[in-house]
Amino acid sequence: MKQMIKRFNGNVNVGSFNIVQKLANLGYWEFDHIRREASWSNQMFEIYGMKSDFSMTIEQFFEFVHPEDRQRVNEQFHLAIESKKESVSEYRIVRQGGEVRYVVENITFIRNAENEILLTIGMIQDVTDNKKIQHRLTLEEQLYKSIFENNPDAVFSLDAQGRFLSCNSVLEQVFGYTKEEIINDSFHKFVDAAALDKTIQYFEQTVKTLNPQNYDTTGITRTGQTVEFNVTNIPIIINKKLIGVYGIAKDITQQKMIEQSLTETELKYRSIVEQSIVGIFVAQKNNFVYSNDQLNKMFGYDSLIGMDIIQTIHPSDREAVVNQLTKLQEGHSLSNFCHRAIKQDGTIIHCEVHYNQVSNMGEQAIVGVVLDVTDRSKAEELNQYLAYHDYLTEMPNRRMFEDQLDKQLRVSEYFKQRLAIMLIDVDRFKYVNDTLGHPIGDELLKQIAFRLMSNLRDGQTVFRLGGDEFAIIIADVKQQNEIKDMAATIIRLINEQFLIEGYELNVTASIGISQSPGDGSSVEQLMKNANAALYHAKSRGSNQSQCYSASLNVQSFKLFSLSNDLRKAQERGELFLHYMPRVHSQTMEIVGVEALLRWNHPDWGLVAPSEFIPIAEETGLIVSIGEWVLREACIQHKRWQSLGLPSVTLSVNFSVQQLLQQNILHTIDQIIEETGISQDRLEIEITESSFISNENAVTELLLELKKRKIKVSLDDFGTGYSSLYLLKRLALDTIKIDRSFIEELMTDRRNKSIIECIIQLAGELGMQVVAEGVETKEQFNYLREQRCDEIQGYYFSRPVEPDSIVQLLSRRSCKEPALFMPSKEVLVNRRKSFRIDLKHCLLAEMTITMFKGSSVKLGSTEVFVRNIGPGGLRFMVGVKLPVNSDILLMFKTKILNQMYVLFGFIVWYNELGKDIYEYGVQFQLKEKQQDELVNTLNFLAIKQRDGMLPQTQVYVGDPILRIKELKKHN
Ligand code: C2E
Ligand code: MG
Ligand code: MG
Numbered sequence: 001m002k003q004m005i006k007r008f009n010g011n012v013n014v015g016s017f018n019i020v021q022k023l024a025n026l027g028y029w030e031f032d033h034i035r036r037e038a039s040w041s042n043q044m045f046e047i048y049g050m051k052s053d054f055s056m057t058i059e060q061f062f063e064f065v066h067p068e069d070r071q072r073v074n075e076q077f078h079l080a081i082e083s084k085k086e087s088v089s090e091y092r093i094v095r096q097g098g099e100v101r102y103v104v105e106n107i108t109f110i111r112n113a114e115n116e117i118l119l120t121i122g123m124i125q126d127v128t129d130n131k132k133i134q135h136r137l138t139l140e141e142q143l144y145k146s147i148f149e150n151n152p153d154a155v156f157s158l159d160a161q162g163r164f165l166s167c168n169s170v171l172e173q174v175f176g177y178t179k180e181e182i183i184n185d186s187f188h189k190f191v192d193a194a195a196l197d198k199t200i201q202y203f204e205q206t207v208k209t210l211n212p213q214n215y216d217t218t219g220i221t222r223t224g225q226t227v228e229f230n231v232t233n234i235p236i237i238i239n240k241k242l243i244g245v246y247g248i249a250k251d252i253t254q255q256k257m258i259e260q261s262l263t264e265t266e267l268k269y270r271s272i273v274e275q276s277i278v279g280i281f282v283a284q285k286n287n288f289v290y291s292n293d294q295l296n297k298m299f300g301y302d303s304l305i306g307m308d309i310i311q312t313i314h315p316s317d318r319e320a321v322v323n324q325l326t327k328l329q330e331g332h333s334l335s336n337f338c339h340r341a342i343k344q345d346g347t348i349i350h351c352e353v354h355y356n357q358v359s360n361m362g363e364q365a366i367v368g369v370v371l372d373v374t375d376r377s378k379a380e381e382l383n384q385y386l387a388y389h390d391y392l393t394e395m396p397n398r399r400m401f402e403d404q405l406d407k408q409l410r411v412s413e414y415f416k417q418r419l420a421i422m423l424i425d426v427d428r429f430k431y432v433n434d435t436l437g438h439p440i441g442d443e444l445l446k447q448i449a450f451r452l453m454s455n456l457r458d459g460q461t462v463f464r465l466g467g468d469e470f471a472i473i474i475a476d477v478k479q480q481n482e483i484k485d486m487a488a489t490i491i492r493l494i495n496e497q498f499l500i501e502g503y504e505l506n507v508t509a510s511i512g513i514s515q516s517p518g519d520g521s522s523v524e525q526l527m528k529n530a531n532a533a534l535y536h537a538k539s540r541g542s543n544q545s546q547c548y549s550a551s552l553n554v555q556s557f558k559l560f561s562l563s564n565d566l567r568k569a570q571e572r573g574e575l576f577l578h579y580m581p582r583v584h585s586q587t588m589e590i591v592g593v594e595a596l597l598r599w600n601h602p603d604w605g606l607v608a609p610s611e612f613i614p615i616a617e618e619t620g621l622i623v624s625i626g627e628w629v630l631r632e633a634c635i636q637h638k639r640w641q642s643l644g645l646p647s648v649t650l651s652v653n654f655s656v657q658q659l660l661q662q663n664i665l666h667t668i669d670q671i672i673e674e675t676g677i678s679q680d681r682l683e684i685e686i687t688e689s690s691f692i693s694n695e696n697a698v699t700e701l702l703l704e705l706k707k708r709k710i711k712v713s714l715d716d717f718g719t720g721y722s723s724l725y726l727l728k729r730l731a732l733d734t735i736k737i738d739r740s741f742i743e744e745l746m747t748d749r750r751n752k753s754i755i756e757c758i759i760q761l762a763g764e765l766g767m768q769v770v771a772e773g774v775e776t777k778e779q780f781n782y783l784r785e786q787r788c789d790e791i792q793g794y795y796f797s798r799p800v801e802p803d804s805i806v807q808l809l810s811r812r813s814c815k816e817p818a819l820f821m822p823s824k825e826v827l828v829n830r831r832k833s834f835r836i837d838l839k840h841c842l843l844a845e846m847t848i849t850m851f852k853g854s855s856v857k858l859g860s861t862e863v864f865v866r867n868i869g870p871g872g873l874r875f876m877v878g879v880k881l882p883v884n885s886d887i888l889l890m891f892k893t894k895i896l897n898q899m900y901v902l903f904g905f906i907v908w909y910n911e912l913g914k915d916i917y918e919y920g921v922q923f924q925l926k927e928k929q930q931d932e933l934v935n936t937l938n939f940l941a942i943k944q945r946d947g948m949l950p951q952t953q954v955y956v957g958d959p960i961l962r963i964k965e966l967k968k969h970n
Contacts, residue, residue, distance in 0.1 A: 018042050027124040031058075033117050047103065047126045049095035066092035066100060073105075080107050084117055090127070101128040154229075154249040157236060160207055162187050162200075165244055174251060176222035187247075192218035192226050199231070206233040206245050216252065228256040279370035283309050284363055286325070298351075298372050300344035309366075314340035314348060328357050328366065338373065350377040390464040392442055393449035401463035401471050405523050408475050409516055418477040420515040423530045424452070424490060425538070427508040429468035430618065434660050435694055436503060443500045444507065451493045455486075471530075477515065487511045491544075510537040510544050519857075532560040554848055554861045555879045558604060561851075563615045565601065570625060574600050577632055578799035581808055582651070582770060582792045585784040590809060592649035592683065594792065595633035596799045597625070603852060605882030610915075617655055626658040627667055634675035634682070636802050645809040651683040653715065656690040660697060665704055672708075683711040683734070688719070691730065702730055713770070718754070735762055739773025742793070746778050759786050835869035836941050842868065842893055843953040846877065849903065850888035860892065862966065864959035870934045872904055872922045878915055878963040881906055889921060895936050896943070897951035902933075916963050 018041065021028060027044030031037070038058060045051065048064055065073045069091035080087040086108045092100050103124045110119040148155050154171035158164055164182050172179055175190055191199045195218040202213045212234045219227045234246040273280050279295030281288050281304065291304040299312050313321050317339035324334050334355040341351045352371040357364060388400040396404075405421065412419040426432075426448060433441035445468065452462045452470055463471045477483060491509055498505040512534025514520065519529045536556030537544040569575055575597060582592035599607040616622040630652050637650045658664060672679055684705065691698035702712055713734035718741050737758060741751050755771075762769045771783045774793030783791060797808065845860035863875040873891070881887070883906050891902045904923040912918050925933065943949055955962065 022046070025126045027126075029122045029124070031120040031122075033119065044124065047101070047124060048093065049097060049099065064093045064095075066094050068092070077107070081109075081117070081120060084109055084111070084115070101126055102131045103127060151248070153251070154247075156182075156247045156249070157244050158187060158203075158247060159244045160242055162203055162245075171249070174221065174227060174249075175219065190219050192220040194218060202231070203233060203245065206235050207242060210235045210237060210242060219249070227251055228253040279368075279372070281366075281368045281370070283366045283368065286310060289365070295370055298343075298349065298370065299341065300347075312341050314342055316340070324355070325366070328355055329364075331357070333357070338377075341370075350374045393446050393464050395449050395453070395462055395464040395470075397463060398465045401465060401473070402523050404461065404463075405473055405526070408473055409521060409523065409526075412475060412516065413521065415476075417475065418515055418517075420474040420477050420483050420513055421526050421530050422472045422474065422483070422487060422490075423465070423512045423527075423534045424470040424472070424494075425510050425512070425534055426468035426494070427510055427538070429507075430620070430657070432505065432507070434657060436505075440500050440503065440505075444498055444505060447498050447500070448494060448507070448509075451496075452490065455489060455493055483513055483515075487513065510534055512537055532557060535560045535563065554846065554858060554877075554881070557848060557856065557858050558879065558881075559611070559615065562601065562604065562607060562612055563619065566599075566612055566615055566619065566621055569599055569601070570621075570628060574602070575625065575628065576600065577629065577636070577802070579633075579636070579802060579805045580792060580799040581797050581805065582649070582790045583796050585780075585788055585791050590646075590648055591790060592651055593805055594651040594685070594799075595629060595636075595653070597629055597653075601882075603882065603884060603886060604880075605884065608880065608915075611880070613655070617657060620657065622655045622657050623661060626655060627671075629653075630668070631671050631675065634671055634677040637677050637681065638675050639802070640806065640809065643806060645806065647678070647681055648809065649681055649683050649711065650677070651685050651713065653685045654690075656687070656694070659686060659690055659701060660694060664701065668705075668710070669708075680709040680711075683713055685713050685715040685736070687715050688717070699730055702732070706731055713768075716772075717758070732767060734768040734770055736770040736772050736792070737788075739793075742771055742773045742775075742779055742783075745782065746776075752782075755783075755788075756786055759788055763787075834937075835867045835871075835874075836937055836944065837867045838865065838954070839944060840949070840954040840956050841865055841876070841959050842895070843955050844875065844891040844893035846875065846889055846891050848887055849890040850886075852886045863891070864955055864962070865891075865893070866918070868937065870923070870925075870930050870937065872907075872920065873902070874918060874920050876912065876916065876918045876959050876963065878917075878966060880915070880917055881909070881919060883907060883909060888924070891921075894951065894953045896939055896949075898936060900933070900936075902929075913960065916960055 017028075020026075021041055021043035025043070025047070027047045028041040029044055030039055032039075062070060062074055073089060073091050076087055076089050086106070088104065088106050090102065090104045093103055094100055104127050105125075106123045108121050109117045110121065111117055148166075149168050151168055151170065154168065154174050156164055156167035156171055163184055163186055167179060167182050169179075171182065175182070187203070188196060188200070198215070199217045202215045202217075205211075206213045212232060214230065214232045216228065216230050219229050221227060228251070229249040230252045231250075232248045234248075235242050236244040236246050273292050276292055276294055279298045280290075280292045281295050282290040286309045288304040288307050288309065296302060296304055301307070304312070309325075310318055310322065321337075321339055324337055328334050334353070336352060336354065338350060338352050340348050342348060350373045352373045354369045356367045358367050359365065388396055388403075390397040408419060411417075426444075429441065429444075432444060445464075449462065449464060449470065452472070456462065456472070460472060460474065463473075465471050472486075474483060474486070490511065494507055494509040498507060512530045512532070514526045514530035514533060516526055520526045533556075536559075539556050539559055578596045578598055579593040580596055581590045582594065583589065584591045597609050597613070599609075599612055601607045613622065616625050633650055633652050641647060661667070672682070686698075705712055711733040712731075713736055714732050715736050716738040717735040718738045735758070737755060741755055745751050745755065759769050768789045770790040770792055771779075771788045772792050774780050774783065774791045774795045776795060779793075780791060780795050797804075800808075841864035844863050844865050846863040847858045847860040848856055850856065861877060861879065863877045866874045866876060868874075875891075881889075885905045888903055888905055891900070891904075893900050893902075902923055902925065904921040904925075906919045907922045908920040910918045923930070940949070940952070
């Protein structure tokens with residue numbers, strides 16, 4: 001259908017119609033169905049951007065519709081016509097220039113009576129401008145809404161009275177209320193009481209001045225928690241009239257906390273620095289730019305600011321400090337550095353400083369911490385003094401001695417000089433201590449120290465090594481006599497009587513000397529050897545001095561090594577007990593056993609108590625050893641009891657030190673309780689020396705023992721000086737006559753009368769008498785006749801192991817004497833080669849050269865060679881030596897004008913008498929030496945047959961007597 005659109009030509013007032021259309025921007029068209037003619041108003045042409053004389057078909061008309069809307073508009077148009085219903089549609093048109101505009105079209109119809117459409121009328125309004133405004137508004141609204149809603153801070157608006165008009169969800173979340181609960185409520189409810197006044201004030205300020213306000217306040221949540229806010233209030237002004245207040249509240253709780261803690265920290269540090277008890281400063285270019293009060297006080301200034309650091313430092317320490325400052329600049333930190341500082345008044349203080357390099361306002365600076373360590377330095381000096389000095393005598397101590405010796409040894413080594421050390425030991429000092437008490441012992445030591453010091457040459461020092469031991473270092477020894485003389489002087493000085501609290505004390509001392517380089521070149525070696533020499537000196541009796549290598553013999557070497565090992569002997573279980581029966585002289589029944597201590601030394605074999613008990617006493621070890629003996633013996637006694645054996649008395653030897661122990665009674669009671677031995681079966685053997693100076697203490701103790709029915713016997717009676725009446729006063733039960741009386745009983749008439757006298761007196765005083773050391777039938781018979789109560793001796797039995805006692809006790813009596821002579825450690829002589837038995841003993845010098853694989857350097861001991869062959873020799877000596885191939889002996893002798901040095905070790909021994917032994921030695925010789933020896937010995941055999949031994953060291957006389965004699969002298 002082709003219909004032309006033409007200009008509207010209705011019979012309305014076209015002019016006014018057009019004006020109306022223009023004002024409303026409304027285009028009008030109509031389509032005459034009868035004429036099939038469409039007409040446009042002017043404004044239509046305006047809207048479409050066309051000239052008004054333009055005409056087109058209706059299809060062309062559709063072409064103006066935006067392609068995206070075209071089909072929809074076309075369909076709607078035809079639908080409206082078909083359905084004859086009015087319709088409204090909105091679409092875009094594209095003007096000729098390409099401009100897109102929005103239009104709203106209303107279509108309606110005019111119908112006849114038959115409802116046939118005569119005319120379709122359309123009205124198009126250009127709504128493009130509205131659309132744009134609307135779009136912009138929508139966008140803006142979204143924007144504001146988004147700013148409002150998505151703001152991380154709580155955003156709200158209030159009316160002029162402070163009631164909420166709106167709020168975002170952050171506010172809801174922060175305060176824990178819903179929007180409904182918030183809106184219309186006053187902001188007062190949301191402010192912490194403490195901050196309310198201030199908040200109201202700010203709000204009113206906003207309202208009054210119409211100026212935005214910013215302030216911090218504290219909110220309070222539904223649950224009562226406080227939240228810190230920074231709030232901005234902005235007046236909402238519409239038409240120059242305030243209608244409310246817009247608010248943004250920023251949660252600054254976290255920030256506040258940080259600020260708070262920063263302030264606190266800053267305050268803390270400030271107060272630390274300012275009130276610090278250490279001096280603190282900041283310096284730039286070596287000038288103080290800050291100093292705290294303490295530092296000012298320390299240095300005695302009102303303020304140090306502006307002063308040069310160096311000025312405060314002691315001139316002698318300045319260089320060192322400057323050095324340190326340079327190092328600091330090189331990036332090292334400086335701590336624990338000590339220097340002296342000078343106060344304003346000139347006094348010197350000791351400072352310990354810790355410096356750090358920092359950057360202060362872009363410049364390098366030093367932050368320093370300064371401690372006044374003057375007191376500490378003094379304390380350190382004192383400590384140093386105490387560490388190196390003996391508190392009692394104020395003499396330098398062992399540590400100082402070792403330090404000094406070490407230094408002087410190095411000096412003397414460098415100058416190739418001789419150096420000697422002298423160890424001075426007060427003889428029996430323990431005895432003074434034990435008998436007269438420690439205060440007197442201490443005073444004695446002080447006086448000895450004083451005497452020693454007064455005798456020194458320039459540059460010499462006396463050290464107190466501990467206890468009663470002193471030492472002197474003698475540098476650059478030129479002559480041996482020097483030392484000997486000095487030792488003699490010292491001994492003389494100590495021998496002069498001491499007067500202490502009314503006591504006149506006569507003291508002796510022993511001196512051990514060792515020298516470098518001969519006796520060693522280290523502190524340890526020299527000390528060890530001087531100690532060994534000291535032992536030797538002591539073994540020779542009091543007031544002796546002894547140089548180490550010159551004459552330290554085998555016996556003192558042994559004592560020295562025993563004294564080293566005794567402490568460990570108990571731990572290692574090397575100690576054990578033997579028991580010796582005591583027999584009733586008339587009934588011949590065993591009435592008691594004496595416990596006797598033994599030591600099985602790993603190198604020296606079985607060591608007799610006479611050798612190590614004095615060491616134990618000297619070192620104080622006797623206390624713990626004695627306790628062990630008592631316990632062990634009681635346990636053993638209990639075992640015998642449990643075997644149903646007769647209950648005999650058990651005797652245990654006690655040393656004086658044990659008796660003087662504070663808790664000795666407690667110890668005895670405890671052991672009795674532990675072991676269950678009946679108290680009246682226990683006897684304690686003491687010696688006279690126990691109460692010479694401790695009569696009161698010992699008497700008291702004996703009374704206590706008596707209360708417990710424990711017996712006490714006096715051992716070795718006759719070797720001391722006590723009278724029998726004293727013994728009675730002490731309430732002793734038994735006296736044991738010393739073996740030395742019995743030994744010479746049959747040869748010495750005087751001994752007989754002494755013994756008779758003792759037995760008689762003891763009987764009158766109600767004491768039992770025991771004779772010790774009975775070896776022969778004659779001795780026994782005599783004592784039995786004299787009615788000596790009990791007999792103890794080899795005649796009946798040697799000391800034996802506990803098992804042997806079981807056998808003895810089960811037989812009850814000892815009718816057959818000496819049944820229990822245990823086989824002695826005698827090894828059969830299995831030599832193959834010949835031996836020459838010498839008529840007169842060959843004299844030899846014997847020493848130990850190797851001890852457990854290391855060589856030792858000892859003086860030699862005189863021995864008597866009984867026989868000799870190329871394979872070995874047999875000799876006699878007064879020293880107990882072990883059968884031990886770890887101990888290599890060296891013999892020096894002269895046979896037919898030839899000096900022989902022979903090496904070998906002991907393969908058997910035999911006890912010839914008290915402390916006299918015979919040994920078999922197997923040589924360790926090279927073949928050549930052995931051949932030589934064979935030759936010499938062949939000659940010797942021939943010469944002996946002829947009755948003369950020229951150029952040979954022999955001893956004409958009884959070697960045993962000679963050995964006894966030598967022992968007395970040593
Ligand atoms: P002691 O108490 O006088 O003991 C007797 C000593 O004489 C024992 O020597 C014993 O073997 C020895 N003896 C007894 N009869 C004869 C004899 O017929 N001929 C010979 N040649 N000797 C005889 P031992 O066992 O060598 O003890 C020596 C000393 O050691 C004891 O003399 C005692 O004073 C001391 N001793 C032993 N054990 C202990 C102990 O456990 N504690 C203390 N403090 N001293 C002890
Ligand atoms: Mg005894
Ligand atoms: Mg005895």
